[in-house]
Amino acid sequence: MPGKKAERRALLQGLLQEQKRRLWNELRQELFGNNSEQLHNQFDYAMDVAEQGLLDMLADTELKVADIHREELTRMEEAERKFQAGSYGVCEECGTEISEARLAVAPFAPCCVSCQALREKSIYPPQAKY
Numbered sequence: 743m744p745g746k747k748a749e750r751r752a753l754l755q756g757l758l759q760e761q762k763r764r765l766w767n768e769l770r771q772e773l774f775g776n777n778s779e780q781l782h783n784q785f786d787y788a789m790d791v792a793e794q795g796l797l798d799m800l801a802d803t804e805l806k807v808a809d810i811h812r813e814e815l816t817r818m819e820e821a822e823r824k825f826q827a828g829s830y831g832v833c834e835e836c837g838t839e840i841s842e843a844r845l846a847v848a849p850f851a852p853c854c855v856s857c858q859a860l861r862e863k864s865i866y867p868p869q870a871k872y
C-alpha cells in the first residue's frame with residue numbers, strides 16, 4: 743500500500759516527540775520545584791541545545807535532578823538514533839514491526855509482544871516442567 747511506510751514513520755516520529763516533550767516537562771517541573779533562578783536559567787539554555795545531545799548537555803549542567811531521568815533520556819536518545827537509522831519500532835529479536843499500539847504505551851520497547859514474553863520466560867523460567 744503506497745504511503746503506508748511514510749505514514750507509520752510519521753506516526754512513530756510523533757510518538758517519540760511526544761515522549762521527549764513529556765520527559766522535558768518532567769525535568770522542568772522538578773527544576774521549578776527547586777525554585778532556583780539559576781537552575782531555571784540553566785534549563786532555558788538547555789532547551790535551546792536539546793537537539794545537540796541531551797546527555798552531553800545534562801553532563802554540562804551538573805544537575806542532580808537529571809540523574810532521575812538519565813536512564814529514560816538515554817533510552818530516548820537510543821530511540822531517536824534508531825529512528826534516524828530506520829530501525830525504530832522493529833523487533834530486536836525477530837525483526838517484525840512492533841505494533842503502533844504497543845509503542846504508544848511502551849515507546850522504548852525493544853521487541854514485539856511475543857518476543858518480550860519469551861525474554862521474560864528466559865529470565866524467570868516457569869516452575870518445574872523440565
Ligand SMILES: [Zn+2]
Pocket residue numbers: 833834835836837838853854855856857858
Ligand atoms: Zn519479535
